[in-house]
Amino acid sequence: MRRVLGLVPVLLAAATIVWIFVFLLPGDPARLIAGGQGADPEVLESIRHEWGLDRPAPIHYATYLGKLLLFDLGTSYIQKRSVASIIAAHFPPTLILATAGVLLASVLGLVLGSLAALHRGRLVDSLILFLALLGTSMPVFWLGLILMLLFASRLSWLPVLGYGMEGAVIPFTDIRLPEWNHLILPAMTLSLASMGAYARITRASLIEAGTADFLRTARAKGASAARVFARHALQNALIPIVTLVGLDFASLLGGAVATEYVFAWPGLGRTIVHAIGLRDLPVVEGGVLFLTGIFVLASLVVDLLYLVLDPRIHYSATG
């Protein structure tokens, strides 16, 4: 509970920092709302008044925080609908993409890392380490294009880009799922970068946890090697991986912008970047704050997962 309460000042600080950055952006939102050049001064004035842009900064800030306390993220200057509804529309595609990316990365990372650890020092090991390094060091933007050129343009196995228009709609919501084949390339792009890191950490953790010793002992006792590997070695190695996956997942939710851009994915990151260009400030503030919240929550979940994974760790009531 204390840890949960501890999130409040973090979010408050984040809200303030976001507000300051947004406040410092050059340019006049009212002018962009009114259509830039040739804007009627009367229209400009009425827009400034309507959105409170004519009020001094401290009052603006106070209003912003006040609304936040009521969970009101405001209304988009441009789209003229609530920021909450914009987040609700664009977060699901990002969440789906990040989930697919992280799942793919974790599975691949764990498998490759384990293989490398088990074949430590041999050719398989070196090959996997090389691949891992390659994945981590390739810029996502470039990687995405390469995958697109190969699998979509050349081989025509997968769609080039987009979310698709005909995916299923989740009942009782407005959320439409992507068409599954549209998801593959962007998810692969996202996962390849993380996969490298997971594989290396898995390998390192397994080696450190003395996998080889476990296995030797287990074999000596006549136990199944696979069982020992899963029960003892892998579980020990899992803690750093969970931390990494959790934080990675959280940052992918906001940091998938490059992938969203290359594949024209209708996600939240792209929406926020777009909003910055339009000086649609409520969307920028609300979006960034929402992602901060998600990040903080994800960290909390990771901490709680430790409890499950390692009985030695427990958070006492006194902190």
Add this chain to the structure above:
Amino acid sequence: MQRPGPRPSLSRRARAAVLVPVAMAGIAFLACSREAGSPKRAEQVFRFRMHEDPPTLDPALSNDQFSEAIILNVNRGLVELDPETLEIRPAVAKSWTISPDHRTYTFQLRDGVRFHNGRAVTSQDVAYSFRRLLKKETQSPRRFLLEPVEGAQEFTDGKSAEVKGLTTPDDRTVVLRLAKPFAPFLSQLTMANAAVLPKEVYDDPAKAYLRAPVGCGPFRFARWEQANFIELLAFDGYYGGRPALDRAVVRMIESRTSALQEYIAGGLDSLDETPDETDTAMRQKVGQEIRKYPFMGTGYIGLNLSLPPFRGNAALRKAFNYAVDKTYLWGVLIPGSNIPANGIIPPGIPGHDPDLPGYPHDEAKARSLLAQAGYPAGKGLAPIALWVNSGEGNRQIASQIQADLKKIGVTIVIREVDWAAYIAAVSGTHDSPGQAQMFRFGWYLDYPDADAILRPLLHSSNWGPAGNFGRYKNPEFDALVDQALALTDPGERAKLYRRAEKIAVMDDAVWIFLNYYQAETLYKPYVKGVVLSPLGEFRLPLERLRIERSAT
């Protein structure tokens, strides 16, 4: 409409894509033959790309090409501009008369015009839509297009409950009386903002129309998923006959590289951007599908006449003009998409003057004018800031101008910022100029009339943020532009515009005159009925398109 970039710039105001025509008779014919034809006819879908979502689909609020591209297909006004011939044609109005004093416009509405919700359009809808556009609460950036109507300002200010000059004697007649003759009035009524809207939809306090517009145009709105697509469906009840296309899909794709791949893979039938001339492999793949055509727009470097060193120094401004090598810029550096400009009014617009000398590249002349301006070989001239909004094309242009001016001893500092920061630095406020001394700008004309470029950019009534960013003020120029508005003879008007342009170009050298725009778009060969409109790539009369895959 402002367009901050030359061809390759990708700002939100920059380009979009598209299309094409066939005569109305052709459409009617197609409509018939289709019904009579095989029932298994493949669905006709046309998919094109926009960089990003249109900011709005509310006609009253539209102020950019993306929004207009959709609105002009969903909505109709009293009159429309043929995107190919630039003629003003009947739309919701079947005919109109103009009184001898050029102040009273009487429109007869066409029978059988229906909104997408099925209701018949009446003169009341026209009156409602015009009042809505004028209302202060609507906050329309294009309220000005009805400003010539008598009593419009009083209505906007809330001093009058009715617009005095707007009457509807019966269900099928709309009368507009102007305060004084205004030649481009009918042209202005062709703009997307003057669309006829159903009151029952647009009075909705929940504003559902923002996400689901309703009009009486050839296509009805179906779906809009932000950052993904907009889908339009043929409207069976369209007064001009059901369009040949069953469906049009706009896909939002920012990345040009990705969009080109999607076009090649067949996910797009048209694309508003083409591969660079230097990308020979791509050019080879799609070269046959590139359509090139001039359209009404002018690019320039604005000079802030309220700030030193340009204030009161025409010789310096002329020196800059002679120093810039436009032939190299548009012929070698950025080949293909622009024509070097000799002035302001682009070709195709009445008033364009092919004989205007302009400022061909002449370094010697530039040097001597620079000395005459008080800065021999650039001595005594502090570095000058040239502002551009971010984009590859703008960067190239700015660097070239920097290099050209360096040759005569002038130092230019380039400031590249995003659009919002740029427009703030360029426009300033009414009373104090923006900090930008020089800025790259482009302007696409909203309708084919010289007034649509000379007035917004250079008339003193639009001083400062209203559009005349360079803060040019010459009573003689103003008088000519005003005089031309009150005339109705096109030949006489063109003469006045030529004189006005000559003053601004040859006497005052208000900008560095750079280019007239040329568009380049990609169309798959099976897309028929394409209109290459001088109004820009986004003037898409979708109702004229049809898809003919291999069958024929």
